[in-house]
Amino acid sequence: MKTADTALFQWVPIRTLAPRHRERAALHLLALEPHDRYLRFGFAATDEQVRRYVDGLDFDRDELFGIFNRNLVLIAMAHLAYSPDAKSAEQRATAEFGVSVLKQARGRGYGARLFDRAMLHGRNRGCTRLFIHALSENAAMLKIAANAGATVERDGSESAAWLKLPPDDLVSRVDELVGQHAAELDFRFKVHARRMGELMGLVRDVGDHIGEKARIASE
Numbered sequence: 001m002k003t004a005d006t007a008l009f010q011w012v013p014i015r016t017l018a019p020r021h022r023e024r025a026a027l028h029l030l031a032l033e034p035h036d037r038y039l040r041f042g043f044a045a046t047d048e049q050v051r052r053y054v055d056g057l058d059f060d061r062d063e064l065f066g067i068f069n070r071n072l073v074l075i076a077m078a079h080l081a082y083s084p085d086a087k088s089a090e091q092r093a094t095a096e097f098g099v100s101v102l103k104q105a106r107g108r109g110y111g112a113r114l115f116d117r118a119m120l121h122g123r124n125r126g127c128t129r130l131f132i133h134a135l136s137e138n139a140a141m142l143k144i145a146a147n148a149g150a151t152v153e154r155d156g157s158e159s160a161a162w163l164k165l166p167p168d169d170l171v172s173r174v175d176e177l178v179g180q181h182a183a184e185l186d187f188r189f190k191v192h193a194r195r196m197g198e199l200m201g202l203v204r205d206v207g208d209h210i211g212e213k214a215r216i217a218s219e
């Protein structure tokens with residue numbers, strides 16, 4: 001069981017993505033190796049198909065989340081998709097989860113944290129079920145789903161995982177709000193730190209240049 005201390009220690013800044021992040025989302029997905037693209041999309045997606053998927057992302061209907069590193073690279077991204085042509089109330093209350101984490105950032109719990117965030121968001125939006133479609137060989141994805149309590153149904157090379165979500169409450173709403181604000185602060189801090197780094201680099205360059213001029217003048 002997670003204690004408040006471990007939850008705080010494992011806190012990961014997860015931002016809600018907007019249309020302005022489309023290009024970063026494309027770069028993230030294009031950086032996935034062929035086998036990872038195959039696992040993510042269920043087929044060997046070409047660059048063009050990845051671009052089409054990103055161009056078609058509906059940031060109003062669906063929810064996209066991302067984790068940025070200190071260089072502001074999108075290292076992990078999740079898509080919580082709602083069916084555009086849901087016919088029944090049950091279909092409308094079901095969302096499909098898809099995720100990817102860049103190879104160098106795997107095994108740090110980002111995939112699981114994004115899943116937690118998707119569960120929280122789904123609950124707060126009145127969603128009662130999460131659905132995950134994964135290839136049966138995708139041990140990591142199926143572990144994330146199973147750890148969260150999902151029922152996994154294997155059908156040969158394909159698997160489907162279903163997770164029932166509890167209704168939202170005050171805690172789930174506050175949790176999401178606080179998480180979002182903290183992630184925005186974290187991102188602004190990273191932007192600031194990066195600018196400071198660039199500024200310090202510039203100051204160093206100018207110093208080196210002046211030093212070089214002084215050395216030449218004294219020769």
Ligand SMILES: CC(C)(COP(=O)(O)OP(=O)(O)OC[C@H]1O[C@@H](n2cnc3c(N)ncnc32)[C@H](O)[C@@H]1OP(=O)(O)O)[C@@H](O)C(=O)NCCC(=O)NCCS
Nearest residue numbers: 039040098099100101106107108109110111112139140143
């Ligand atoms: C699936 C994926 C998102 C997992 O990301 P991640 O950040 O490395 O996952 P986490 O660190 O949160 O690990 C989650 C769980 O899976 C386990 N796991 C991770 N990699 C594993 C592997 N290769 N085999 C078995 N289990 C694995 C972890 O041990 C952890 O379980 P635990 O908490 O019980 O220890 C990542 O591997 C990925 O991007 N794969 C390519 C795209 C993809 O498959 N997307 C899913 C289909 S929608």
